[in-house]
Amino acid sequence: MGAEMNAIDVHGLVKRFGEKTVVNQVSMSVKTGEIVGFLGPNGSGKTTTIRIMCGLLTPDEGDGTVLGFDLRTEALKIKREVGYMTQRFSFYEDLTIAENLAFVARLYQLRPVDAYVTRTLDDLGLSSRRNQLAGTLSGGWKQRLALAACIMHKPKLLLLDEPTAGVDPKARRDFWDEIHRLAADGLTVLVSTHYMDEAERCHRISYISYGTMLATGSVADVVRDAGLVTYVIEGPGLERLAGELRGRPGVEQVAPFGATLHVVGSDPAALKAALADVEKRDGMTIARGETSLEDVFIQFMANATDNMQ
Amino acid sequence: MNGVFSFVRLGAILIKEFIQMRRDRITFGMMLGVPLMQLVLFGYAINSDPKALPTALVALSQDHYSRAMVSALETTGYYRIDYVVGSAAEAEGLMASGAVVFVVTIPSDFARRVDRGQYPRILIEADATDPSVASGAISTLGTVASEALLRERGIPASEAKPADRLEVIVHRRYNPEGISQYNIVPGLLGVILQMTMVMMTSIALTRERERGTMENLLAMPASPLEIMLGKVLPYLVVGAVQVAVILGAAKLLFAVPFVGGMGLLLIAVLLFVMALVLLGYTFSTFARTQMQALQLTFFFFLPSILLSGFMFPFRGMPDWAQWLGEIFPLTHFLRIIRAVMLKGADFQAIAFEVAILTGFILIYAAIALLRFRRTLD
Numbered sequence: 001m002g003a004e005m006n007a008i009d010v011h012g013l014v015k016r017f018g019e020k021t022v023v024n025q026v027s028m029s030v031k032t033g034e035i036v037g038f039l040g041p042n043g044s045g046k047t048t049t050i051r052i053m054c055g056l057l058t059p060d061e062g063d064g065t066v067l068g069f070d071l072r073t074e075a076l077k078i079k080r081e082v083g084y085m086t087q088r089f090s091f092y093e094d095l096t097i098a099e100n101l102a103f104v105a106r107l108y109q110l111r112p113v114d115a116y117v118t119r120t121l122d123d124l125g126l127s128s129r130r131n132q133l134a135g136t137l138s139g140g141w142k143q144r145l146a147l148a149a150c151i152m153h154k155p156k157l158l159l160l161d162e163p164t165a166g167v168d169p170k171a172r173r174d175f176w177d178e179i180h181r182l183a184a185d186g187l188t189v190l191v192s193t194h195y196m197d198e199a200e201r202c203h204r205i206s207y208i209s210y211g212t213m214l215a216t217g218s219v220a221d222v223v224r225d226a227g228l229v230t231y232v233i234e235g236p237g238l239e240r241l242a243g244e245l246r247g248r249p250g251v252e253q254v255a256p257f258g259a260t261l262h263v264v265g266s267d268p269a270a271l272k273a274a275l276a277d278v279e280k281r282d283g284m285t286i287a288r289g290e291t292s293l294e295d296v297f298i299q300f301m302a303n304a305t306d307n308m309q
Numbered sequence: 310m311n312g313v314f315s316f317v318r319l320g321a322i323l324i325k326e327f328i329q330m331r332r333d334r335i336t337f338g339m340m341l342g343v344p345l346m347q348l349v350l351f352g353y354a355i356n357s358d359p360k361a362l363p364t365a366l367v368a369l370s371q372d373h374y375s376r377a378m379v380s381a382l383e384t385t386g387y388y389r390i391d392y393v394v395g396s397a398a399e400a401e402g403l404m405a406s407g408a409v410v411f412v413v414t415i416p417s418d419f420a421r422r423v424d425r426g427q428y429p430r431i432l433i434e435a436d437a438t439d440p441s442v443a444s445g446a447i448s449t450l451g452t453v454a455s456e457a458l459l460r461e462r463g464i465p466a467s468e469a470k471p472a473d474r475l476e477v478i479v480h481r482r483y484n485p486e487g488i489s490q491y492n493i494v495p496g497l498l499g500v501i502l503q504m505t506m507v508m509m510t511s512i513a514l515t516r517e518r519e520r521g522t523m524e525n526l527l528a529m530p531a532s533p534l535e536i537m538l539g540k541v542l543p544y545l546v547v548g549a550v551q552v553a554v555i556l557g558a559a560k561l562l563f564a565v566p567f568v569g570g571m572g573l574l575l576i577a578v579l580l581f582v583m584a585l586v587l588l589g590y591t592f593s594t595f596a597r598t599q600m601q602a603l604q605l606t607f608f609f610f611l612p613s614i615l616l617s618g619f620m621f622p623f624r625g626m627p628d629w630a631q632w633l634g635e636i637f638p639l640t641h642f643l644r645i646i647r648a649v650m651l652k653g654a655d656f657q658a659i660a661f662e663v664a665i666l667t668g669f670i671l672i673y674a675a676i677a678l679l680r681f682r683r684t685l686d
Contacts (some may be wrong), residue, residue, distance in 0.1 A: 054528055074685070079530045090525035133644045 007188035008031045008053060010064030010071065012213040015048050022048045023059070024211035028192055030204075032156075036182050037202030038192040041301055048085060050159050053190070054084040067156050079110070082091060083150035084189040087161040089142045091149060093135025097126055100134050101149055103119050108153035116152055124148050140171035147175065151182065158182065160191040164198065176201050196294045205293075207300060214300050219293055226296040228252075229268045231260040231275060235284035250274040253298055264295045321479045326665035335601045336541060339608060346608075350615045351631075358445050359625025362410040365392040365400045368476060369417035376472075378415055378431060381457035386412070400434075404482065406658040407644050408686045410436045410443065428577035430476040436653045440487035441624040451477045451603060490563045495617045498555045499639050504587055504610060505551065506544055509603040510589025513540040514681075519599055537674070541586035549583035569649035570686040573656060577649065580666040581642040588638070594680035613637040618644075641665045 008030040015023040024111040025044040027067035030036045031191025038044050051057040053066050055075030063070070069077045091100045098117055121127045124144055137145060143163060151158065158179075164172045176198065183189055191202065198203050199219060206216040215222045233241065238261045242254045245263060255262045279286050330337065341413070364382070366395065382388040390413060394400050400412040414432040422429040435443035455475040460468055464473060517523040520561050526536070552575075559565040566680035614620055616634035622633060634640045636644045641662045648662075650652035656663075 016373075056524065056527055074534075076530055079528060082528075084522070084528040086524050086528070088521045088524075090523075092522055104529065107531055119675045242624070 005032065006030060006065075007034070007062070008066055008190065010053065010062065010066070011062070012062035013049065013052055013054060013059045014043075014061035016060050017279055022211050023052070025062070026208065026211070026213050027062075027064075028213070028216070030188055032184050032188050033183055033204045035179060035189045035191065037198055037199040038190055038208065039194070039205055039297065040192075040208035044208050046208060047161050047251075049189065049208065050161050050192060053078075054159050055079055055084050056084075062270070063115040070305070077270060080153075081114065081156045083153070083155035085146050085150050085157045085158070085160045085163050086276070087165065089146060091134055091142075091146060093133065093217075095134055096131045097121070097134055097137070097145060098130040100145070104152055105148045110153055120148050122151050128257060140167045141176060143167050143171065143175065147178065151187075156186075156188065158187055158191075160187045160189065162192050162194065164195065165195065171223050172198070196292070199293055207297065209300055213298075223291055223296055224291060226266075226299060228266055228291045228295055228299060229271055230289040230291040231271065231286050232257075232289035233263060233265045233275075233278065233284060233286050234259065235281070241278065247277075248274040252302070253295060255295075262289060262295065264291065264299065268301070317615050332478065333601075335604055339604050339675060342608065342609070345611060350612060351494075352628035354542075354616060354626045354633075356556075356625040356627075357621060359442055359622045360386045361389040362387055362442065362446060362624050363391045364388040364411040365394055365403050365409045366390050366411055367394055367397055367412060367414040369415065372413050372420045374423050374429075374458065375415045376455050377461040378419075378454060379392045381454040382413060382450070383452050384457070385446065385449045386450060402419045402658065404434065405648060405652045405654045406661075407436070407648055409445065410609050416685055419653055423462065426470060426577075427471050428476055429458065429515045430478055432478045432480065434480045436652075437481035437487055438647050439482040440481075440484060440489050441491045442472065442624065443481070444487075446578040447479050451475075485570075488520070491565050491651060492647065494555075494559045494563050494565045495642050495650045496675055498552065498578075498613060499558070499581065499617075499642045499646060501555060502548055502551060502582060503613065503639050504547055506585035507589040507592070507609065508544060508603065508606045509544055509547070509645055510541055510586045511592040511596065511606045512599045513590055514593040515596050515599045515602045518597070527683065533678055533683060537587075537590055537677055537681065541583075541590050544586045545579070545582055548578070548586075552578050552582075565650065567650050568653035569651075570653075570655075571655075573659070574646065574649045577642065577659065577663065577666070579643075580670065581638060582665065584666055584669040587670060587677060588650045591677040591680065594677055612669075613639045616640070638666060638669050 006020065006029045009027055011027045013023050014021065014028045026049055028049075038046050038050070048057060051252070052071070055071070055078045058072065063072060065071060066078050067081050073077070090240045092103070092255055095103065098121065101120050102113050105113045110116045115244045118127070121130050126145070127166075134142070134145060139216070147163065162241075166174055167175070177192070179189055180201075181185050193199060202219075204216065204218055205222060208220065215225060218227065235241075238256060238259075240262055242256060245251050245254050250265045250272075251263055251274050252266060253262070253264035255264075263271065265274070275286055278284055323498070366379065379390060383390065384672060391409060393404060394403070397414065400409075400414070404412055405408045407546075414434070414436040417432070419429055421427075431454070433447065435447060437443055457468060458475045459469050459473065462473075496559060514523070517526060560567065560658040588609075592609075593604045595600050596605055614634070616626065616630055617623070618634065618635050619639065623631060623640065626634065640675070645659045645666075646661045648659050
């Protein structure tokens, strides 16, 4: 495999479940060593796309390669070199931590099994709890165990499906440090998430909505390309003001942030006109603010046509 | 309304239950299917006084008295002469393999004894492994045959001397005392194995699916064959323990005779258990939930017990039910184990049934592998 070859190269993926098109013409390229964030609302097709990439689902249309292996014909080879962490904890809760790891080590034919298990337990800091049932671990530990299990066979590509859902901030930060350490060693990572701060930790992000890829690029690119203007308003009676502003021409989003109100629109002139009278009121200050990734996503979601009906 | 009872709240629960009942197609099917199946099987297929049982005739002479005997046998309705053989050894083989239930021997001096009024006799050997099968047939024959013989000679029954009357000698083979445990206990081995093996393996895949571990298992490099064998082979060990316990109990508690070869029996048990675990695994490729898997098992279990010859004589069922009975591994296993344990059958006698069990193994494995989805599609 050449160094320039993309870890993921898929084109025009389509997946239908009955009448419903869950993934619609999704193309994606991920370079080796990149950490790509995969974002989108619930039910947008993130999990389905990831499952196609690791050979768990066959696409109805489209093709491509993962780690240089054909998506349609070489699923078993892909499975050997990909680590996939499912959204829901899917190791055996009635097996101990060590037994789960040994099971995985044997399935990937890693030898000697004990050495792999012991090393993984040491890295995790779980050596003292090796005989504890996996089902009794807390959410954060389950997630760490799952990650450790799916990188044990030294995969070249890691597919993570909302790995940090329901995990506390400290565990989340540790998790991301680990991801960056792995990427520095050449591992490619595709991670789906709902958290904006996590998206910002990725080299690149892809945004999918109702099965369609809407934007892709670095966080700065995506924010810039969205072409949104944001004003931050401070002053008294913001709750009432928010209701007043909603629905005015040019105002597309009104969202309270602490003691301030963020007003977002895609037409700068119209937005300025809409806020003209507010600026004159007593105690109100209006300033240009920085558009956040979240503002962009809310905008995407509002604009996306809902094809679920 | 008060806090203890409200029709609205009761209604909410009732409506929810009906919706869930309707959604679960298999359960719904079971509710209609099971009573219907029981009705048909009990009503039409099961007959505890079996008629037209397969019989081999050893006729050492061909004369009008022998023909009168044959027609008398058939008149009773219990005997159906399937084989006419020339030697006792041939008849013995047919009985050991279970092809016939009765062997009727008409001795070579039969005609002479009839003519001279010298206590003519015929020999009926009955396969008494299932004591209930032969009892009706044996009790009816004596009078019918005796009267037929007197009619043939033109002697009125009232004038017949004791020496003119036919004597029917009955040999209850394999189980002379007619102890029903001899039949039931080996059969129970099959039934118990069937229940546990099929039930345990039927949840093999549904459990993974319900607990969400299936996705992970599929994402790792395990082939369908590896998953299938890995999931069913452990139950061979469970089966081995059960076999040891049941055979031990059969000997110690019930004193069931064991006249055949142990090696032959173990081969048959191994094939039978393998067929069962693969059948259970096949169920688990069809069921969506563990509940459905258990329902499928039950749905299979009931007719297999009724139609296999375990509870009711196989030969007593109408032809369609016998054909249906042939599709259950239990039917074939029961034939093998009764033949080996009680009759001391050799491999030759059970080869056909062994071949059928092997066929089941291949068919179930093929279906399971075809049904198994490597993907979550």
